[in-house]
Amino acid sequence: MFRLVVACVLISVSLCDDLISVVVIYRHGDRTPIQPYPRDPYRNASYWPVGFGQLTNLGKQHHFQLGQWLRQRYGGFLSPHYSERDFYIRSTDVDRTLMSAEANLAGLYPPKADQVWDPTLPWQPIPVHTTPELEDNLLAMKKYCPKYNSLLTQLFKTEFFLNISRENRDLYAYLSKNSGAQIASLESLEYLYNTLYIESLNKFVLPDWTSGVYPEKMAPWARFSFATQCYTEELARLKTGPLFNEIVEHFRNATKNDGFRKFLVFSGHDVTIANVLNTMGAFEYHCPPYASTIMFELRRNSSFYLNIFYKNSTQVQKIALKGCDFDCDFDDFIRILKPVLITRKQWDLECQNSNFGDFNTIFIYSSIAIGFLISISLLWVIIACFKQVKTNSNDYTRLAIDEVA
Template structure:
């Protein structure tokens, strides 16, 4: 195991120990997290590790490290919400949705194993500290919320047009020589920031798992290229229209959930958990205008907490990565953001699934 993976395990343990329970003014919580550590989604043409035997469960699948990361996140959530979320599982308390991708589904299962170790009458096997918890999902081709892979012709058209505009067009010109170099050595045709991001991602993961890399990759695994990958992530929600079409249904889901909790709508749990991707988190942060152009690491989480205030309910937003949890403040909103104002700030990038479907058909 690489030193970096050992460090990640220690950080997971560290955050588990120092998770602090929250106050008693909490009304509802939504947690969106990225799946845990995975194998590369695919090998590049000249990849010395293209043989799937290097990845026992296959390309794109959750690794044992990823399972530990999500289990640790589940334990951290248990400590943080020990006074809010009962230790015994009850379907009325929580609902878990996952992208219909193996690594997300397995991450959700690993997470709730840490969140809900069975106790008392929920122990059904003395030799197994685990209990089945339902995970809800939607086919990828129909999922506009977590996988965000349901086709949208207007979104695809706008994204393609964006790549021909600033700052993306000049960035491609600036790095053309390097991209040609990467193309020659990788055997892939690296012509866009997304191509570069995909190559960087594969090599980064192989390096993370202590697989010796070809010399040419030294100029790929740099902070500069990582920042370019971050720029590529921001493109998915770079404009208001792109943000609405990419993350709008997700934002609508979160806000509707809080509205339903406030209005005591039947069958609305107080805790909503969403298992997604880096491609779910980065556009959401971009849509909220708080993205720092850094790749959302494995098991990174965006946490929304709805709290009861003296005059009105308010929202706190946090971003948790493997080393820290940070407060997130949206533009025109205090950290303790009045819920009505929170909705107002996000209104331009919020859309219902019904309206999303209609707009996606427009040219």
């Protein structure tokens, strides 16, 4: 059965009759730099076809072609007619991911038959759902989480990461001096590396100072930086836990045939791809390229199982969840990921638990604080009563002949 399934997948999904549901996560297409560095010779917007951080025409092509590729891959499974009962797509609330989703849908769902509403326009409107970034703990993963920030700060204070900072001290200083930006971490290094990468991709001549460091010295650390956000299980739980919980619940409904959609899509970023792979123990250090795509395929034979694929630019490779085979039993998939699975409401509660070790500690500190407030209140009542008694002892009854001063 294993050979049959793999061969079937490699040739065409349409040849298989055991595909139940698919979840797709992809990165947006080609974009301009988000923000040039202070001494960037190409920091003037006139050098770029669109604004900073925006999707380019090449990026639109990336996703239109990816949509066509997905249509070819899942043509025998996904109806050519769009239906909200079959398909749902969510994007981060960022121009380039929203536009990538729309371009992708143009390739995936060109209108057919009665869905053609303008014969001169081979396109149809399909809803792309989103949430403001700072309220999104599912896909953008940017909703404020004190506990996550505290854990990440603690991670960077470990001896391993302190050694990385010491090892790169001269490199950081060199990059800071020549770029004009403050480069003092893996994140800021990757940010600069990404800008240089985009400029070289656009055939711009890079400044002379970059020749000794880009790409050779910067690339390994830029790649490694993508592993830091989900470096530990605790970090992964608070970063990708809600997303994996959403995926698990989606597939759980599919196994029960309980009002599930056949296709669920998430339009995200390079960090989205890296974090998802890293949480599964399947991340090989790299900078996820434009339109890179992860595909979760729920299948059924004698039981339900998952196949996971990663389309890194042109190549599609099989991914195995750490601790599971490529044909990963769905129950095993849930069991392995259970430590990181978290609902969005649970996430809100856990994220506020940042300054203390656990809820018991919070209870202890809260009890102490409440006890202190009660003591102060009692003391205030005693003082007030004492003053009242003293006041009453000094009162007298005014006689009619007394004058008012």
